[in-house]
Amino acid sequence: MKLSISDLEQLSGVPVHTIRIWERRYNALEPLRSSGNTRSYNDEHLKRLLNIVSLNQAGVKISQACSLTGDQMEEFLEKELKAIMPGLASFEFYVSQLLNAGVKYDELSFSILLDQCIEEHGIMKTYEQVMFPLLQRLGLMWRLDHICPAHEHFISAIVRQKLMTAINSLPLSNRGGPVWLLFLPEDEAHDIPLLFASFMLRSYGFKVIYLGERVPMESLKDAYSSTQVDHLLFFLVRQRPVKETGNYLQNLSNTFPNANIFLAGNGKLIAELELGANMSCFSSIAEFSQLVKGGNGQ
Incomplete structure (x- = not known):
């Protein structure tokens, strides 16, 4: 898919001026250029930017995160998934990595990561801080034609399954009341x-x-x-x-x-x-x- 830098901002949450600074100082991304020298990006650029965001949220300096190759990022992120940092910073990590797993149709990684978040933070906090922001970002990508409907259906189906499992774990109310x-x-x-x-x-x-x-x-x-x-x-x-x-x-x-x-x-x-x-x-x-x-x- 073809993306502008504004698209990257909307999909990653990183402001345009920050992306440009990361490109200029750290060679974070190498945009494509048209014959008229107009810059554009693709899905690989988006995935790399999402990984940089995840690494930074996990405590890695931007200069270091931007210097890593794709394989090095994957290796680091695998370690982070096993011992993810607590606190608010971890939520963006979850959103970014769930989005990455979703666009790859990697159900196992997606499910394990979401289960880990639910176990650590509970279903209510996970929905508020991870599931809902993920679905919002996914909806934006779908509306911009940056993902196909199958991605949206795939991710939504897994989220739906997790919520149904949580509902089924609750006892049915037999008390009087509203x-x-x-x-x-x-x-x-x-x-x-x-x-x-x-x-x-x-x-x-x-x-x-x-x-x-x-x-x-x-x-x-x-x-x-x-x-x-x-x-x-x-x-x-x-x-x-x-x-x-x-x-x-x-x-x-x-x-x-x-x-x-x-x-x-x-x-x-x-x-x-x-x-x-x-x-x-x-x-x-x-x-x-x-x-x-x-x-x-x-």
Whole structure:
């Protein structure tokens, strides 16, 4: 794939001016040049930059990291995977290396690394600091046509499996109390945030009815009428017309007037919407956790 230096910035998190300094001082990357002397990069440049970032996060000086060959980087990173540094610096290491394993379809390395992160930091911290940033970066790469859809499906499938395993490890709630109904509208298919919300609610001891993706309104009505539901939760991820979305929200609010309805996802879109009196939105995992634990989920 052909990349600009701005693409490298977006995909690696390293500012353009920093990449240029690393090139000039340390020969970190050797960009391709067109006949008109325009610089460009490819997927090998991206992988090398991601590895440099990982090495730097692991405590290696930039000058040293940039001087390593590809084989030397691989050798060093293999050692780091076995004894990864604790603390915030390690999270970017995980994201970078998971992305590398994912674009190579290396399921074993990807799974081992993600399991290691979960064991060290727990599923909630891993989702917040690693899984979610990874999926965001992956989504950007997909939208820019810098990876094929198969990469996105491959990585998402493994993340989904890990979340399902975590959910299955929790006991089903049999206590009395609020019931949450989780779903995605019938034109939404990105269920990973919904799965994580299910894990969070179940870990707090709530009963969850999980309908999953692409749920028609009639199916939602049937599930609601057949059970005693207190809260509805859904995500809006894809871009859509504001008026069309507003009509959908109004329909939800009118159809389920006695339920508390929570939504999250596309912050730019949601900011343009008028929410019903029984609707609330949240913009982060911490905010949702506070909403649930602070009384709104009771």
